Amino acid sequence: MSVSENLDAIELTGIRRFFEAASRFPDAINLGIGEPDLDPPAELIEAAARHMRQGRNKYGPIAGIRELREELARIYSKRSRSVGPENVFVTIGGENALFASMAAILKRGDEVVVISPSFPSYAAIARIFGAEVVFLRSSPERGFVPDEEELRSSVSDRTKAVIVNSPSNPTGAVYGPQDLRKMVDVAAEVGAYVISDEVYEPFVYDGQFSSAADLIDGYGSIVVVQSFSKSLSITGWRIGYLIAPDELAERMQKFLLYSHACPPTFAQHAVLDALRSGVYDDYTRSARELYRKRRDLVVELMREEGMELVAPKGAFYAFPRLPGIDDDMSFCARLLEEKRVVVVPGSSFGPGGEGHVRVSFAASEEKLVEGITRMGQLLREMGVT
Numbered sequence: 001m002s003v004s005e006n007l008d009a010i011e012l013t014g015i016r017r018f019f020e021a022a023s024r025f026p027d028a029i030n031l032g033i034g035e036p037d038l039d040p041p042a043e044l045i046e047a048a049a050r051h052m053r054q055g056r057n058k059y060g061p062i063a064g065i066r067e068l069r070e071e072l073a074r075i076y077s078k079r080s081r082s083v084g085p086e087n088v089f090v091t092i093g094g095e096n097a098l099f100a101s102m103a104a105i106l107k108r109g110d111e112v113v114v115i116s117p118s119f120p121s122y123a124a125i126a127r128i129f130g131a132e133v134v135f136l137r138s139s140p141e142r143g144f145v146p147d148e149e150e151l152r153s154s155v156s157d158r159t160k161a162v163i164v165n166s167p168s169n170p171t172g173a174v175y176g177p178q179d180l181r182k183m184v185d186v187a188a189e190v191g192a193y194v195i196s197d198e199v200y201e202p203f204v205y206d207g208q209f210s211s212a213a214d215l216i217d218g219y220g221s222i223v224v225v226q227s228f229s230k231s232l233s234i235t236g237w238r239i240g241y242l243i244a245p246d247e248l249a250e251r252m253q254k255f256l257l258y259s260h261a262c263p264p265t266f267a268q269h270a271v272l273d274a275l276r277s278g279v280y281d282d283y284t285r286s287a288r289e290l291y292r293k294r295r296d297l298v299v300e301l302m303r304e305e306g307m308e309l310v311a312p313k314g315a316f317y318a319f320p321r322l323p324g325i326d327d328d329m330s331f332c333a334r335l336l337e338e339k340r341v342v343v344v345p346g347s348s349f350g351p352g353g354e355g356h357v358r359v360s361f362a363a364s365e366e367k368l369v370e371g372i373t374r375m376g377q378l379l380r381e382m383g384v385t
């Protein structure tokens with residue numbers, strides 16, 4: 001199968017199709033978008049403008065500017081002795097980091113385990129490289145954290161990567177250190193990499209964030225995918241990074257060179273300033289408190305409206321079960337047509353998502369109250385609550 005056939009076999013996600021439909025209703029309350037409604041830190045914007053004025057507008061090194069790689073390696077050295085600047089690759093957001101990781105690891109016919117419901121890019125990118133996707137369903141009963149035995153039964157000697165995502169889009173699940181260790185152990189037993197997508201790192205509301213990077217010293221097979229898109233509210237700047245073991249470094253370099261040559265230079269300098277000056281820490285701390293308040297509000301409102309819900313521990317999504325409704329696509333279409341509210345059908349996130357919807361709380365309290373109230377009205381009109 002050629003790569004273009006692989007692309008032909010991939011559907012544009014349900015999310016994309018749904019947003020196209022939603023664009024017919026510009027006045028709708030949009031709780032579907034997976035990006036912060038906040039402005040980036042003012043200092044960051046000023047720094048970007050300053051760096052542009054100072055002439056940082058040209059190509060830079062393929063894997064990112066040296067100073068940013070060093071700063072990130074310094075931050076990760078608290079988690080692992082083995083991470084140096086040569087293990088850090090600055091990318092065009094988290095998407096490109098995922099793409100580069102899979103380009104470096106996969107070949108046609110390999111298997112990739114994707115814990116589902118999950119961010120749709122994982123399965124799509126794996127399929128672009130001709131890999132077969134094995135979905136491991138996580139259930140609300142276990143807080144959407146996969147069971148070790150189930151994970152063990154979904155890996156085989158063809159498994160080349162297990163993709164984990166904590167905090168999770170769309171479920172809000174947060175894995176503890178033991179959960180991560182079990183997943184890394186099971187992957188290591190079959191010689192597979194773990195690709196750990198940690199782009200929602202700063203947004204954990206209950207307990208502590210755990211990174212797969214804490215396990216790098218014991219295992220040579222961990223790739224961490226990161227991004228500043230959500231943490232600094234700069235989804236349009238396209239700055240992410242990955243931490244990868246030495247054995248993948250050369251392939252990463254080749255992929256990054258031929259995919260886009262380099263990440264935006266001025267933006268890397270601005271992000272570096274934010275990390276060094278403490279702007280990153282201050283901003284993410286206050287964004288987390290704001291999202292936490294909204295999370296609490298959303299959980300309360302949804303439960304009042306009769307939706308079953310595992311309270312999200314992290315990220316900025318709630319993933320309620322619609323009572324007595326399996327066809328989430330039709331529900332979302334009706335919610336849009338009749339109540340002018342956009343949420344994302346759960347089945348767009350793969351097996352286990354059916355009968356759920358994803359509601360982003362990266363939206364104002366006012367919009368959340370109005371949007372969830374209207375969802376409740378529709379559920380009553382449908383006679384299910």
Ligand SMILES: Cc1ncc(COP(=O)(O)O)c(C=O)c1O
Pocket residue numbers: 034092093094095096119165168169197199227228229230235239240
């Ligand atoms: C879990 C997850 N990983 C990666 C990404 C991609 O991030 P970026 O915008 O930095 O490419 C997203 C974006 O929604 C996401 O939700």
